[in-house]
Amino acid sequence: MTNFLSKRPLTMHQLYGDHVVFTSRPSYEKNPWLTTEEHQANMLTARELLIADIPVILHEATIGDKTRTLMTAAGIELPSNYRTFKDADSYHQRLREAEEAGEKIFFQYTHNEEYVKPSTYYVNKELFVALNNKMKLADWTKGKFLPKRDVIHVSKLEATLKDWHYPYVIKPGDDHPTAGGYGVMICYNDQDREKAFSRIQEAETDSDFIVEDYIKTEQNYCVQYAYSEATGIQYIGASIQDTNEYGKYRGNTTAHHVPDQVIAAGREIMENGVAAGYRGIAGFDLLVDDKGAVYAIDLNFRQNGSTSMLIMDELLEGDYEKFFGAYANVSNEAFYARILEEVTAGRLFPLAYYDGDYYEGQSVPSRFVGIWHGDKQDVEKHDQSFVEFNRP
Structure with missing residues (x-):
């Protein structure tokens, strides 16, 4: 194995320290605005594992032999600092165990108090809710960067x-x-x-x-920052977001040339959050319109879909990175074989693999998230080729 992970410029452990556990799974409770399908929610528990270096609560289907083989093909040893669950009951048990051990939990999404006490949150729960509430966006921008x-x-x-x-x-x-x-x-x-x-x-x-x-958008950025008392505010980088006409996320690419006013606007918002008590990683969706004005349309004071990609940027070969996520429309066996082929070829970096065959006797499509990297033309060619291969 290479010492790839030892070269990471930033990990959650550097920000959050010891005795902190991370979970990126949305709560099992009903949420009318977050319609993440159960298997998708389970798969996403492993998306930040490679940048964590702290205990991560993972679904069992994300750490099987296929995942280990993919990591080996990429020259990485699968981190062992995780705690597994298989269903709602065992997930809630992991939360209770962390709480009883006196650990703090960094939640990607809030959970009901019946599952975990507010005092267990790494970030004050009331603050965390307020920071991520769209209605309070003007509070954290101080009234700037806002559309009507x-x-x-x-x-x-x-x-x-x-x-x-x-x-x-x-x-x-x-x-x-x-x-x-x-x-x-x-x-x-x-x-x-x-x-x-x-x-x-x-x-x-x-x-x-x-x-x-509605802002007539020339470019849609997710600019990301990290803060700890030891490091101060760090600019992690930015991604260009791809959304459909109705704003649904379809992926992103690393942005290497971000306008100074975009970075400055994001830093100003991060400073406001830090002044209120936030500690950790945050990403802000900032639009640039056809006149060059910057607008803040969403603030995510938590890890974001492209966080791992931005942190891994300098470690991946090539000058172009594209976030990649897919679920099997072909057989799980064929889906996995094609992913392994691309990883072995050195153009697809694995972040998480969710093995549908974990569910014996059920028909569950496998899922994968990773990073295409290399020359832009070559990346786009292989990305489109995979789409064609995986058509139902």
């Missing part, structure tokens, strides 16, 4: 929107976490508006909503 926006109670939403012109964006303003653009409702026409109202009714919420002007 209103905060409206759900009971007045329909009447208020009669004064808004398409396109506009509706976002939930409650304390439920969101991710990947889910929960964001972009309305271009009456049909989109009716779909948004239908979803809001299904959520059975009595909360406020945010309505924002």
Whole structure:
């Protein structure tokens, strides 16, 4: 094995220290705005394992023989600092064990108090909720970098929107976490508006909503920073985000030439969060419009989808990196064989593999997240080739 992991420029352990456990799984409780499918939620528990260096709570299907073989093919020894679960009961048991041991937990998403006490959070729970609440975005930007926006109670939403012109964006303003653009409702026409109202009714919420002007975007960045008292604020890097016309996340690439005003805006927001007591990694979705203005549309005071990619940037060969995620539309066997082929060839770096065959007697598609790296043209060619191969 190489000493690849020893070369990481940053780990969670450097930021959070000893006696801290990490879990990136969304809570098993119902969330109307985070519609992550169960197997996807389980797979994502391993996405940050290689940058952690602290105990990570992982689903058993992410650390089997196939995962170990992929890591070996990439020249990496699978870290052993993890704690496994297989279902909701065992997951909650891992949380209770950490709490009883006096450890702190860095949560990617908040959990109900019946599963873990607020005092167990590494970041003060009340602060963590407030930092990630879209309704409070103006608090953390100090009123800067914002599109035109209103905060409206759900009971007045329909009447208020009669004064808004398409396109506009509706976002939930409650304390439920969101991710990947889910929960964001972009309305271009009456049909989109009716779909948004239908979803809001299904959520059975009595909360406020945010309505924002739609920004004509030239570039969509996720700029990321890290803070600990020992290191101060560090700029980790930025990724260019790929979303569909309705704001749903489709992946990203590493951005090597980020405008100074974007980095400065992100740092200013990070400073505001740190001043309030935040410690750790954060990523902010900042848009640049056709006039060069910077807008903050979402603040994620937690690890982000591209965090591992940005931290690994200088360690991967080539000048182009692209985040890659897929689930098997072909057989699990063929899916895995193709991934192993790409990893062995040195152009696909593995972050997490979720083995659907772990579920004996069930038909569960395997899943994978990793990083394409190399020459841009070559990466795009192999990425598209994999898409064609994996078509149902």
